[in-house]
Amino acid sequence: MSRIHNTVDSGSVKMLRFIPSGRRLWIVVGKDGEYWTDPELGFCSCKDYYFSTLSKGHPCYHLNSVHQALLEDKFRVFEFSDGDYTALLQAVAEDSANQLLR
Ligand SMILES: [Zn+2]
Numbered sequence: 001m002s003r004i005h006n007t008v009d010s011g012s013v014k015m016l017r018f019i020p021s022g023r024r025l026w027i028v029v030g031k032d033g034e035y036w037t038d039p040e041l042g043f044c045s046c047k048d049y050y051f052s053t054l055s056k057g058h059p060c061y062h063l064n065s066v067h068q069a070l071l072e073d074k075f076r077v078f079e080f081s082d083g084d085y086t087a088l089l090q091a092v093a094e095d096s097a098n099q100l101l102r
Pocket of ligand 1: 035044045046047048049060061062063
């Protein structure tokens with residue numbers, strides 16, 4: 001559990017909120033990159049998700065971190081306009097979103 005708490009405590013869970021739609025993206029920054037995580041769909045873009053979550057049903061630590069962050073109400077919120085949604089998703093896919101989220 002400590003990895004999850006460290007992730008939450010260090011502010012590595014980020015919620016991107018898009019205005020005016022209210023659409024959200026969750027990003028979890030880990031040691032080896034940043035991942036798009038969707039707690040409602042139970043989806044994460046990391047490798048563990050493909051190797052463990054889909055086959056064994058264990059949520060990866062990014063998903064666990066978002067759930068924990070929601071429980072503790074401890075995440076960083078960044079607001080963008082809806083027009084930036086696609087660009088942000090692409091930045092996450094390219095592992096460069098962190099540059100936009102300082
Ligand atoms: Zn993950």
